[in-house]
Amino acid sequence: MDSEERPQLRRGDNPLYAVLLLAWMLFSVSLFALVLRGAWEDIRAEFQADAEADIELLRDRLRTNDALLSGFAAFLDVLGAPTQEQMVGYASRLLGEHPHIYMLEVVEKVPARARGDFERALAQRVGPGARIGSFSYQDGRRWQDVPEKAAYFPVSFLWPQTPESLPVHGLDLDSVPHLRDALRRAEVSQGAVSTRPFKLIEGPLAYVVMKRTDMERSALRVPAAEQRYALLVVKADSMVPGRRNARTAHVLRLLGEEGPEDPPLYAMLATQPASALERRLLPKFTLNVEDVSTSQPVRLTVTRQLRFLDIRSEPLLLAIGLAGATLAVLVLYLRRHRTAVARERERLERATHSALHDPLTGLPNRRLFYDRVGQASAHWRRTGEGFALFFVDLDRFKEVNDSHGHDVGDAVLGTVAARMRGSVRETDTVARIAGDEFVVLLPGVMEQAAAEPVAAKLLAAVAQPVELRDGLVLQLTASLGVSVCPEHGSEPEELIRHADAAMYGEKRAGRIGSDGASPGAEVRAAARAPRLRIVRKFVRGQGGAVTPGGRKKVSPGA
Template sequence: MDSEERPQLRRGDNPLYAVLLLAWVLFGVSLFALVLRGAWEEVRAEFQAEAEADIELLRDRLRTNDALLSGFGAFLDALGAPTREQIAGYASRVLVEHPHIYMLEVVEKVPARARDDFEQALAAQAGPGARIRSFAYQDGLRWQPVGEKAAYFPISFRWPETPESLPVLGLDFDSVPHLRDALRRAEAGHGAASTRPFALIEGPLAYVVMRRTDTVHSILRVAGAEQRYALLVVKADAMVPGRRNPRTAHVLRMLGETGPQDPPLYAILAARPASALERRLLPQFTLNVEDVSTSQPVRLSVTRQLRFRDIRSEPLLLAIGLALSTLAVLVLYLRRHRAAVARERERLEHATHSALHDPLTGLPNRRLFHDRVGRASACWRRTGEGFALFFVDLDRFKDVNDSYGHDVGDAVLGTVAARMRDSVRETDTVARIAGDEFVVLLPGVSELATAEPLAEKLLRAVGQPVELRDGLVLEITASLGLSVCPEHGSEPEELIRHADAAMYGEKRAGRIRSEDASSAAAERATVRAPRLRVVRKLVRGHNGPVSGGGRKKVARGA
């Protein structure tokens, strides 16, 4: 029973410890979540301000592009038929003041009848062989001739003049799909239109903003020109913000009728990328801003990954301190709780042991012995395995108490109990049920022939001299009665009663005999040992023989 209580208490501790540990973990997670939220709010506000500054700068440049294009068109309209030098001077000033503009160009609408005149004037300016032609972006990036059609839209002027840009003169906008779409939109109205991003013949990525002018005069002085367009070429990298947070990524795309267009004008990754752990554990900020107020509708996407270094040290240290302090309090509480549980367990074990054991000898008492006999009886019913009972009484033990006092009597009882316990098997039970009365349960012993040698061994152990203080040596004898299940019964009380009756019958008769104690002709077997002897012992030996044991015999009753 003692061993059954201890596991139950321990199992009861585990849920409490698990709940307290889980509560601490949740508390710690909540603390760090608050710290992380504070850092998140700070970084989000900073990120929002920086992104808005970037988009505002971008809007300024887009509005500037529209204003420059309008100014370029107004300049062409104002002069009517400006010379090449006049346009070049104007374009030079514009490029100096606005370095993000890559080139200024003029496109003219040339009907088929005026093509030859235009190509002759173009050759005079760009060199022999210059003519109206197309550039195949989808077919090997090469120049190719333009077939016959009603009208052409070649470039008649570009500034600055560089060897790389010289072949651009004569490029037919109407022959290149991504240029033709913007040209048609500009031709249909008086507003500006922009192309999607594309790679210039010189190599860099750019886009073109164009608008139709009101006057019709050929820059090359070609008769028959029907329309003129002013163009700005804007390089993509010129739109990148001058000041940019190295921890943010920027992607700028032109917006078409179906949404953002590819390729992007620029896609800049964070100069200080976050680690894989930061990307997994910490949030990311993303801001998409669109501007459709100009002729160059764009979408700017700005992202920033929150990083561990973004978390300020002061609240983080405070959170760590609180978490550690609460953990220390929790550990202290659990240690005290565990100590209290251990004391309670010890108290319960002691109480349980006291309730089931004799306080003097430490042997099982009557209550525990009856319980174990009941279990042995139940085992016999279930498996057929019998058992034997010994009822042992010390002879003339009252004389020991009367002659030497109860302290000596208690010492004798303790010694005899220890000898009885040592003389039986570990599976056997020795119990004290009264002052000098003991009972022994022997599971698995179901025959008298097996029980008698065990009884003799036990009596010999009890009959050994007991050495006490002051050189006093006592020889104690005992009487023993035995019963066997199922030969003498199967109920615990019946078997104990048979063994008790046999022992007391022989004690009264003073000899070994058999008797018929029941109508079932149950057998009784008892042993009568010699009477109490007192031997005075010297310090270094005995002054008389330590013996005097009488005859020990086991007899069976019919």
């Protein structure tokens, strides 16, 4: 109970430091976010410009496909019944000028009654065995017979003619599922239509754009042919843009009635992919651009993952420098503030200690002792647990000051105070309230009989010889009075007054007691009468003794 309340400045520092650190973190995060946002906006603008350039290139090619198909259909309409040489010449020139077109084809609508005539004409032009048939693109072009039906839609012409493409003559488009739907739409439409993407026999991915012509005469001079279709076969890889950012990914899909169709015409990943950390920390841009102005509606999806290398070094270094500079200023300020706070805390602790403690002995003074007694009294009112109080006065202490000076008296008081404090419990309070007057608070001691052993211990501690400088040894005694709460009162002033009166009664009687009653034998044995005794004194350099008054008696030989 001797330790006073500590100042709370240390606890008060923590919120300030936390607020300043949080403010610096918010500043740094905002600064880096500003830099990242600037990089973000620059890259997004560049990214959007690249994506729009890619879709514009696609638009040109798609419009070109429509224009080429319309020109091919017009060629068939204008000539009516072009010869094989005319067809080959036109197709060769068109493909030479537009290499992204994979193949030109002509499909006839042949009624069932004219099937034989068409097959004979086809065999005469292509070779023996040519006939209307079908094959699956998934089983390696294994030809199958086409069941009888009202009309057939065989390929009557294609260019270029290669060993691989020549057998396609006579293929009935109506028997191929991914071509049948487009054929039905082209039959009732005035414009061009496209098929869904499919894999060619040669391997590459492609799609077909077809358009119905207006002339009813067959290109192979088959009078019974009812309709004719011009076809362009477009390979998917011809749609890949020539230039592309290595950090972007492109996916191009044809749009059907129900949305984007699979497989995509092409799906190109970034050749410089981002790391897992960049994907976790940095944003990703995605842009969908559509073009539905042609017969080949497409959607281009372009994505780009922002990377650390995309951030310009100048603003990033500036942000790092500002964050580091502000952190250095903050650390310097906090160190100075902490030093000032520590200095103020030490000053406050010294002031508080001086206000509540005796400067000579370091024991609690009257003010702090009264506060402790008040707390013990309040505790008794709440719990019924009483306490005892001693009033201790050193006997004939004035003679010490008069004989040996106040420095010796102060040293004696310091030693006696330390011995008294060491002879009681940690929860007890020993205080100095006047020159040679001490008071002791014993919480939990509710009877005088229980206090007497402690009193004897205190008196015995006081009675131990005090060794001082130059071989001076003094032995003191003390007088002690006891009061107990609630037997002798409950207020601090009342209890101290009672113990003081008991102590002076014992001092006058030459013995120790309380309220006129003689304590136990242990207390009487500690000090039977007030006295001051000089046990010994050795003076270095000369022999002799000291009288009780403190004067030195020099021997004859001195």
